[in-house]
Amino acid sequence: MDMLAGKVKKTSLNLDSAMNPTDVLERPIRLTARDVTVHYGTKQALHGISIDIPDRAVTAFIGPSGCGKSTFLRCINRMNDTIEGAKVGGTIKLDGEDIYAPALDVVELRARIGMVFQKPNPFPKSIYDNVAYGPRIHGLARNKADLDEIVVSSLRKAGLFEEVKDRLQEPGTGLSGGQQQRLCIARAIAVGPEVILMDEPCSALDPIATAVIEELIDELRENYTIVIVTHSMQQAARVSQRTAFFHLGNLIEQGPTEDIFTNPVNKQTQDYIMGRIG
Amino acid sequence: MATDIQTFPEKASSDRTRIIRAGLRRRHLNEQIFRGLGIAAIAVALGFVALLFVDVFRKGIPAFVQSNLHLSVTFDAEVIDVGPAPARGDFASDAEYTAASLKWQRELAMLNWNTIVEASLRKAAPEGFEIDSKQIQTIPETNARHQIREMFVANPSLLGQTVDVDVLASANAANWIRGNINRDLGDAQQQLSAPARQLIDTFVDNGTISNGFAWTIFTNVDSRSAPASAGLLGAFVGTLWMMLIVIVLAVPIGVAAAIYLEEFAPKSRLTDLIEVNINNLAAVPSIVFGLLGAAVFINWFHLPISAPLVGGLVLTLMTLPTIIIATRGALMGVSPALRQAALGMGASKTQMVFHHVLPTTFPSILTATILGVAHALGETAPLLLIGMKAFVASVPATPLDQATALPVQIYLWQGNENRNFFEPRTAAAIMVLLAVMILLNGVAIYLRSRLEKRA
Numbered sequence: 001m002d003m004l005a006g007k008v009k010k011t012s013l014n015l016d017s018a019m020n021p022t023d024v025l026e027r028p029i030r031l032t033a034r035d036v037t038v039h040y041g042t043k044q045a046l047h048g049i050s051i052d053i054p055d056r057a058v059t060a061f062i063g064p065s066g067c068g069k070s071t072f073l074r075c076i077n078r079m080n081d082t083i084e085g086a087k088v089g090g091t092i093k094l095d096g097e098d099i100y101a102p103a104l105d106v107v108e109l110r111a112r113i114g115m116v117f118q119k120p121n122p123f124p125k126s127i128y129d130n131v132a133y134g135p136r137i138h139g140l141a142r143n144k145a146d147l148d149e150i151v152v153s154s155l156r157k158a159g160l161f162e163e164v165k166d167r168l169q170e171p172g173t174g175l176s177g178g179q180q181q182r183l184c185i186a187r188a189i190a191v192g193p194e195v196i197l198m199d200e201p202c203s204a205l206d207p208i209a210t211a212v213i214e215e216l217i218d219e220l221r222e223n224y225t226i227v228i229v230t231h232s233m234q235q236a237a238r239v240s241q242r243t244a245f246f247h248l249g250n251l252i253e254q255g256p257t258e259d260i261f262t263n264p265v266n267k268q269t270q271d272y273i274m275g276r277i278g
Numbered sequence: 279m280a281t282d283i284q285t286f287p288e289k290a291s292s293d294r295t296r297i298i299r300a301g302l303r304r305r306h307l308n309e310q311i312f313r314g315l316g317i318a319a320i321a322v323a324l325g326f327v328a329l330l331f332v333d334v335f336r337k338g339i340p341a342f343v344q345s346n347l348h349l350s351v352t353f354d355a356e357v358i359d360v361g362p363a364p365a366r367g368d369f370a371s372d373a374e375y376t377a378a379s380l381k382w383q384r385e386l387a388m389l390n391w392n393t394i395v396e397a398s399l400r401k402a403a404p405e406g407f408e409i410d411s412k413q414i415q416t417i418p419e420t421n422a423r424h425q426i427r428e429m430f431v432a433n434p435s436l437l438g439q440t441v442d443v444d445v446l447a448s449a450n451a452a453n454w455i456r457g458n459i460n461r462d463l464g465d466a467q468q469q470l471s472a473p474a475r476q477l478i479d480t481f482v483d484n485g486t487i488s489n490g491f492a493w494t495i496f497t498n499v500d501s502r503s504a505p506a507s508a509g510l511l512g513a514f515v516g517t518l519w520m521m522l523i524v525i526v527l528a529v530p531i532g533v534a535a536a537i538y539l540e541e542f543a544p545k546s547r548l549t550d551l552i553e554v555n556i557n558n559l560a561a562v563p564s565i566v567f568g569l570l571g572a573a574v575f576i577n578w579f580h581l582p583i584s585a586p587l588v589g590g591l592v593l594t595l596m597t598l599p600t601i602i603i604a605t606r607g608a609l610m611g612v613s614p615a616l617r618q619a620a621l622g623m624g625a626s627k628t629q630m631v632f633h634h635v636l637p638t639t640f641p642s643i644l645t646a647t648i649l650g651v652a653h654a655l656g657e658t659a660p661l662l663l664i665g666m667k668a669f670v671a672s673v674p675a676t677p678l679d680q681a682t683a684l685p686v687q688i689y690l691w692q693g694n695e696n697r698n699f700f701e702p703r704t705a706a707a708i709m710v711l712l713a714v715m716i717l718l719n720g721v722a723i724y725l726r727s728r729l730e731k732r733a
Binding site for chain 1: 622638
C-alpha cells in the first residue's frame with residue numbers, strides 16, 4: 001500500500017511537469033463513443049461504453065484481464081469486424097463522422113487510425129519494406145525518394161533509425177523485441193495516422209525496452225492522438241493524461257489520470273488501484 | 279503465498295517425495311517403451327523401402343545392358359535393284375519429286391532386306407557353319423532390316439558398299455547370352471534352335487556380339503515385334519504431357535479454390551458442405567476418377583481416347599482435392615498476428631492475402647503441390663479406363679495424340695508374354711519412374727529450403 005502510494009506520488013510529480021495544468025479534455029475531441037456494446041455470439045462483452053478521447057493526448061484504458069478494454073480498443077479501428085460472430089452496437093465517431101456508417105471504407109479508416117499490437121508483429125520482410133508497406137498500399141509516396149524520406153522520418157520518429165540505419169534491408173523479424181515493437185510503431189506512423197491505438201504494447205517486453213517505448217509514446221503525443229490499453233497501472237500513470245477504468249465490460253470511471261490514481265470516485269476503481277482486484 | 283510450502287508438515291512433504299519417486303520409474307519406462315516403438319516403426323518402414331530399392335535395382339540393372347551384333351553389311355546391288363534415288367533436278371515440280379521419292383521408298387520397302395542381314399550374319403559365322411535361313415534370322419532383332427533399310431534411304435550412295443553396322447541381338451538371343459534360360463533344357467523347350475544357340479555362343483566368343491549400355495531404352499518407343507528395342511520414350515513423353523496439364527490446371531485452380539474457401543468465403547452451410555465434399559473427394563478411389571473421365575471427357579466431350587489430354591484432366595480432378603486441402607492447411611497455419619498486422623495497416627483482405635499470407639505459406643503450398651503432382655505421376659488405375667493402356671509405338675507430339683504413361687508402361691511390360699526378357703525392363707521402367715519422383719521431391723525440398731531461408 002505504501003509502496004503504491006509512493007509510486008503514484010512520484011507519478012503525479014511527473015505529470016505536473018509533463019502536461020499543462022488544465023484537463024486535456026478541454027482540447028478538441030477526436031473520438032466520441034456513445035453506448036458502445038459488443039456481443040460475441042450470445043455473450044455480451046461490452047455494456048454501453050461512452051467516452052470522449054481528446055486530441056494529441058494519451059488516453060489509457062486500464063482494468064483486469066477480460067474487462068473489455070482491448071475489445072473496446074478494437075472497436076475504434078473496426079478490427080472486431082475480422083472476428084467471426086462479433087457484433088458492435090452504439091456509435092463511435094471520428095471527428096464527428098460515424099466510423100460504422102455503411103458508406104465508410106474500413107481500409108480508409110485504418111489508414112487514419114493506426115494500431116500497435118500486444119506482441120510485436122513485424123512483417124517477415126526487410127525493415128525498409130515493413131515501414132514502406134503502408135505508404136505503398138495507400139499510394140502515399142510519389143516516387144522512390146519520397147518513400148525513402150517517409151521510411152527514414154518514420155523510423156526517426158519511432159526512435160529506431162540510429163539503431164537500424166545500416167541494415168534497412170535486413171529482416172525486421174531479426175530485431176530484438178523492443179526494436180520490433182518500435183518498428184511496428186514506425187510502420188503505423190508511416191501512413192500518417194491521426195490516431196494510434198496501442199494494445200498493451202509493452203506486455204511482451206523487458207523493463208528497459210518498456211521504458212524506451214514509454215518515452216517514445218510521450219514524444220508521439222505531441223503529434224498524435226494515442227489510446228493505450230495497459231495492464232500496468234504504473235504505465236498508465238506514467239504515460240497517460242486521461243485514464244478509463246474498465247471492469248467486466250463496463251466503463252467504471254474515467255477522468256484525468258492524476259484524479260483516477262489519487263482520488264478515484266468509484267469503489268471498484270479504488271480497489272483495483274490498490275491491488276484488491278485484478 | 280510463498281510461505282505455504284514451508285508450513286506443510288515435514289512428514290507429508292517426505293511422503294509426497296516418496297510417491298513421486300515411486301511413479302518416476304514407471305514414467306521413464308513408458309517413455310523408453312514409446313521411443314523404442316517409434317524407432318522400430320521407422321526401422322520397419324525404412325527396411326521395406328530399402329528392400330524395394332534393392333529388389334528393383336537388382337532386377338532392373340540388366341535391362342540397361344543390351345547385346346549388340348557388330349555386322350559388316352554389304353548393300354548388295356543385286357538385292358537392291360530399284361534404280362537410283364530420284365533427284366530434285368529431274369523433276370519439274372516439288373509435287374512430282376515427292377511422288378517419285380515415295381514411289382522409290384515403297385519399292386525399297388518391298389525388297390527382302392532379310393537377305394542382306396542374313397548375308398552379313400553368315401559372313402561373321404565360322405566358315406561352313408550349317409544353319410538354315412529361318413534359324414539364323416532369330417539371332418538379330420527383327421528391327422535390324424528396318425534399320426539397314428533406313429540407312430540406305432538416308433544415303434543411297436551406299437549401294438554396292440560394305441559398312442560396319444551395329445544391330446541389336448534379339449530378345450531370345452539376349453536371354454540366352456545372359457543365362458536367363460536354362461542351358462540344360464532340351465531343344466523342345468528352347469526358344470532358339472540348337473544351331474542358333476551354338477552360333478550365338480560363337481559370336482560372343484569371337485566378339486561379333488558384345489554388351490553395351492542400352493541407350494535405346496531412353497530413345498526408343500515401345501515395341502512388341504522387336505522386344506529388344508522396346509524403350510520408354512513414348513510413355514515418358516506421355517507422362518510429361520499429363521504432368522504439364524496437371525500443373526497448368528490443378529495448381530492454379532486448387533490454390534485459388536483453397537484461398538477463396540479459407541480467406542474469403544463466408545462460413546455458411548454451403549461452404550461446410552463444400553468442405554465435406556472436398557475431403558471426401560480426396561478419399562475417392564482413383565479408378566472412379568477414371569470412370570468419370572471416360573464418361574465425361576470421352577463420351578460427352580468427345581475428346582480422343584488414349585490421349586494425354588484426357589489423362590491429364592482426370593489426374594487434375596484427382597489431384598485437386600489434395601492440393602486444396604494441403605493449401606488450406608498451410609493458410610490455416612498462418613499466425614493471426616500477421617493477418618492483424620496487415621489489416622491494422624489498412625490493407626484490404628486481398629492485399630493481406632497476396633502480400634503477406636501467400637508469401638509466407640508459399641513454400642508449404644509449393645511442397646504440397648509438387649507432392650500432389652508426384653502422386654498423380656504414379657497413378658495408373660484411372661488411365662487404364664480412358665484407354666491409355668493401349669500399345670502405342672510413337673511419341674505423342676501433342677496432348678491429343680495417342681499415348682501411354684510411365685506407370686502404365688510398367689503395367690504393360692509386367693504383363694508381356696516374354697517374361698524372361700521383360701522382367702528387367704519392367705524394373706528399369708520402375709527405376710525411371712522412381713527417379714522422376716525423387717527428382718520432383720528433391721525439387722520440392724530444394725525450393726522449400728531456399729524459399730524459407732529467404733523469408
